[in-house]
Amino acid sequence: MNFGGFGEDTPDERIRAVVLHEFGHALGLTHEHMSPAAGIHWNEEQVYADLSGPPNHWSREIIQKNIFAVREDTNYTTFDPSSIMLYRIKKSWNFDGLEVGWNNDLSPTDRAFIRQQYP
Ligand SMILES: [Zn+2]
Numbered sequence: 001m002n003f004g005g006f007g008e009d010t011p012d013e014r015i016r017a018v019v020l021h022e023f024g025h026a027l028g029l030t031h032e033h034m035s036p037a038a039g040i041h042w043n044e045e046q047v048y049a050d051l052s053g054p055p056n057h058w059s060r061e062i063i064q065k066n067i068f069a070v071r072e073d074t075n076y077t078t079f080d081p082s083s084i085m086l087y088r089i090k091k092s093w094n095f096d097g098l099e100v101g102w103n104n105d106l107s108p109t110d111r112a113f114i115r116q117q118y119p
Contacts, residue, residue, distance in 0.1 A: 017104040020084045032086035034069055035076040041095040042068055082107035
């Protein structure tokens with residue numbers, strides 16, 4: 001779990017969202033954008049350009065691992081753009097017209113999927 005990056009001015013809603021996301025990982029969930037169902041056509045060079053700068057300063061290897069890698073070895077739903085496990089996605093990062101802001105809560109699909117995995 002990664003709880004770095006919080007400051008005294010971080011809104012409670014954002015802290016709650018990160019806690020839900022990180023506990024999703026603790027329950028075995030992977031990132032929604034890495035699902036085989038996502039099928040996102042990434043503008044990789046734009047993603048590399050944006051995430052290698054502030055505030056992330058990620059290496060190409062980390063970006064590959066956190067954004068582009070597709071997890072074939074997992075259970076998954078149809079792509080859920082409201083999932084707490086989805087990163088914010090800028091429109092310039094893909095060729096599909098997909099734009100997603102910060103998801104701050106479990107989506108109905110998140111709840112149903114976790115219920116299904118942990119009956
Ligand atoms: Zn994550």
